[in-house]
Amino acid sequence: MSVVGYINVSLELWGCVLSFIVAVCLFVGDRSRGALNRLFLRLLVCNAVILLCDAAAWLFKGRLDPVSWWGVRISNFLVFALGYVLLAIFTHYLTVYLGQHTRVSPVPLRLIRGMAVVSMALVVVSQFCDLFYRIDDQNVYHRQGWFWLSQVGGIFGMCVNAGLLVRYREAIERQESAALWSYILLPVLAMCVQIFVYGVALLNLAVTISILVIFLFLQVEQARRTKERELELTQMRISVMLSQIQPHFLYNALTTIKGLCATDPPQAEKAVDSFSLFLRGNMNSLTARRPIPFSQELTHCRNYLELEQLRFGERVKAVYDLPVTDFSVPTLTLQPIVENAVRHGITKRREGGTVWIATEETEGGWRITVTDDGVGFDPEKKPEDGCGHAGIENVRMRLENQCGGGLDVESVPGRGTTVKIDIPREGKPCEHDCVGRGRRAHRP
Template sequence: MSTVGYINVSLEIWGAILSFVFITSLYMGGDVKNRTDKVFFLILLCNSLLLISDAAAWLFKGHATAVSYWGVHIANFLVYVLGYLLMALFTEYLVGYLSIRIKISRRAAGFVWGLCAVGVILTIISQWNHMYYDFAENNIYRRGEWFWLSQFLGLIGTGVDISLLLIYSRELKKKELWVFLSYIFLPMLAMTVQMFIYGIAWLYLATTISIIFVYVSLQANQAQKQKLREMELEISKSAIMLSQVQPHFLYNTLLGIKQLCDSNPQKASEALEHFAYYLRGNLDTIAQKKMIPFEMEMSHVKDYLYLEKMRFDQKLTIVMELEYTDFILPAMTVQPIAENAVRWGIIKKKGGGTLTIKSEMAEENVIISVIDDGVGFDPLESKNDGKTHIGIENVRQRLMFQCNGTMEIESKKGCGTTVKIILPRKGMTNEYYCSR
């Protein structure tokens, strides 16, 4: 093997080792949680495999053995395929990173994935027509007549990335913008040099340096923000728990139990038991670090509704239509919505009304519906009425952060309100909860 070969192999092995160190750091640190983190994890893994494959290609070339023949063919094939995959993963990462700041279409990522597929197909075809490369005697790699096309596809993908950065540059800080641009232009410069000067694998080395730069400058910072976000959620859970235990609710409940002690001691005992369970459920929410089974959440909801039914009697009718219950969700999800429906919908209506809670499975999602036929409201007016709506917004944020769930609210004055909680079914079963 030539001196250039030894240099390439040494640099690429060290680059692969460094990438694996970052992979281990991300995994052991628990920083691979959301989609963007997972994509960056795959970028590091893909880059490591690419460097190892290219190093193997250098090691196998120049030998006439059967092992070298297959080794150099497989290694070079993987270099091309992993290169295209790395291109698509970076665009996916960029789109995901921008999506945290602003709603953005995935068309750009889809287009680059299409380029990746075209590149892989052409690489497969090249094994027969040698359009990208072929091998001379002793398994020596040679560029084919259409080698430039393999690089041109990469330049198109890079152009897409540059376009995204130009369009959404205002959504990024200067540091973030320069980091992404360095990832793009450093490999682009190396790619341009490599098209005319064959020797050291400048492109892969430049890509490795750029990925490390992204990790140090952005991804590590994102992980820190993620941890801060988790701390904020813990604080918000305490806030929602405190907001649920309103002084007037405590007073009215205890007063109702006191009155029952004289008229119906047995029912008073039942009410006191539900009240104790309700308070315990609120306190348990603070300590809860993971999602809970739906049945556990509904047990808390039923304790709350029992107490409200005790107070309002005929003014409150409760209907449960729980068709699907084998799933988990963030603690304190349904209860705040049910309380809102009772306090601001049904009780405000003359003569009261009905609260209906449904759970069902629809394709790949679980849908929980909390429906009341109370006074309703105008959603547009509600956003500008000066109220904080802490409980509902807290639920919405925790759904999005903890399980990628969403919440939809439909309401009309005089007709009532429907709140739908939509949870992705994948990974949300009780078996998943028990195994954690």
């Protein structure tokens, strides 16, 4: 083997080792979860296999034993075929990455997949008619006249990816864009050089460098954003807790208890117990980082309703239908929804109303339904105070982040509101999302 051959083998083996190291870091670091990281993991593995096969092709080159004879043919076939697979994986990765920031058309990915299938078919044909390359009687690889066509597919794919980056350039930051562009510009430059210069495996080296650049810039950036997200969730927990202990609620509850001390001391004592348990539940929510038993959340909700019933009397009624309670929910999932039903629903009516709380087991997990016959609202209309439906959105975000759950709101002005909370079983994230579009609320 020539000096150039030894240089190629050394570079490709080192690139293979680096790709596997990064892949192991992703897997061991528990960052292989999620569509984006799984695609990046496939990108690394596919690139490592291509590098290993190309190194094997150089090592087996010129040897006539049966293992080398088959080794050269299989290795070269895989290098060509997997190159198109690698391009399709990167396009999928790019589409998903951009999709985190904006809505991305699926057409480019379909084009690349179609191109990859056609190109791989041509590689198969080349094994019989020497379209792209041939292997002579000395077991040596030679380019053929149509070799340039094998590069056209790759260049076309890179142009499509470049179009994606140009089309959605406003959706990503400059640093992210530079890292993604490196995967396009470096391999395209290497492919153009390899069309005219044969000997050094520039394309494989360029692809490996580009993948490492993406890992260093984008994957590390993603870890930073994950930490920021955790901080945001912590601040949200504090915000949620503080929002539950509102001054007007404390004032009203204490005023009610004060009145009961003079008229009904036993009832006042019971109210003090409910009030203290309610405050303790809110304080516990500050430190709760994992879902809690639904029964615990239900107790917190009952304490809140007891205090409101002491204040409003018969105007606030509660009906429970709880055939299943043996599951967990993020803390402060039920109580804020029930509080919304009381404060913004039934107490806005002179005659008051009823809150229904029901649970059921579904095929994918459990569902909690909170229904009221209050004044209702238009889910599409922003509240007059300009704050939006902050309580609902906080609950929805914590459901999505802590257990993969979902929340759906159905409300009609004058009819009432129904909120459905879906809690998936472990390992089955809920794909249910978005606020309802004003469908009529039903009664349990």
